[in-house]
Amino acid sequence: MAAAAREAALIIEAAQRIEPGNWVQAANAMIARRAAGIPLAYVTGRETFMGLTLLTDEGALVPRAETELLARTAIGLLAGEDRRVIDMCCGSGNLACAIAHHVRHARVWASDLTEGCTSLARRNVAQLGLADRVSVVQGDLFGGLAGMSLEGTIDAVVCNPPYISQGKLATDRAELLKFEPREAFDGGPYGLSIHQRVIRDTLSFLKPEGALMFEIGLGQERQVRALFERSKGYGPVQSVSDADGNARVVWARKAG
Template sequence: MDKVCVEDRSGAPTEPLLHRFMGVDLELAAGVLVPREETELLGRTAVGLIEGRIDNPLVIDMCCGSGNLALAIATHIPSARLWACDLTDETVALALRNAERCGFSSRVRVMQGDLFSGLAGENLEGQVDLIVCNPPYISTQRLESDSAHLLDNEPREAFDGGPYGISIHQRLVRDALAYLKPGGWLAFEFGEGQHRQAAALLARARGYEPARFAQDAAGLPRVAFVQKRPDA
């Protein structure tokens, strides 16, 4: 994993360390999740859902972190317009810097808020072709035991998915329906062994077609993608 070097021996600021994600060089910063290689599966799945299929797609990257998914989608689909949203000052500031670094400030809007509350006033309800999200998905108990090392350099809110690891997923699945157009796509990452929970959440929402899953290199389902039903 890349680490951020803030100063050289003289105390002078150094150039920010970059991390490559789906061919995009991203600045890293303390207090923000470093994009993982497995999240590229989510990015590739998202691109495949809309590339060449939808003209001028509108896309939301929820829990955007450094902006890696939004900027990768913007790179691969030049006609896409995107909104990237996250909760903390650190993530929003970094996503803004990365959007400027990539030359996408006019196409990628970075917003701040608790999930979809950050998009209030953007008039996106019922207009969105794709919502992509890499939410926290480690249970609080596990994060405080065998996964505690993750908190050495990265923030708790990037990992803590609540008692069962799916608290943010529950809100995402429920609230995304208001923003997706009929036939619009929701795609999100989840942890190993959580695919049944993901499928159950989507089924209970009663607004989506049957869930489909993308598998990682080990053959494990790690990404769910699903369409909003026309009558939802």
């Protein structure tokens, strides 16, 4: 009941914001979209992440509450002045914006493959007043950062990659693709294709002792640890668990 009341309040607020002169009709249309299963954040055009109100759009994944664990881990590691950060697979820009907001003077570069993500990320950066410290680029992983002389200068790379296997997306997780973009979920045959590439390519961008931090899916800790260790470019691998004791963040520092 409380959840339903909260949804109703958010829909009314959104309708009054979008169509103040005809908000009842707008609210009814939003209720119909929500009843069809469309995520609430797409219906209202807003989602909250790390205390920030972000714009949402169907071209990018809706920011999840569980990703705040990665944000908090990164913010804790980045305490200090003049930090330089890359948000890889940035989606709506939620991690980039949260880090820039919470880490004083941090300079952030956010990258994603699709126009839907980078366009929305730029809108979020602008509406939060962070355009002087957050740049958004489009490209295949680090390809969009080529020629920017960032190699060897980065304190941390954060990455919430697609990490669901193609097999699961074809079976028990197929419902994820009904409303949100496939690119946000499809991690290849084993759900680890992007992790492998990012672990390899991040090394040239990090300073010595710089950190690479991933959000991972349930049960992926062992595999992602093995990828870090196999690369031989990182120090001891750390994990961070959620409130239920599940490892959801794995990270390591570049070997000095």
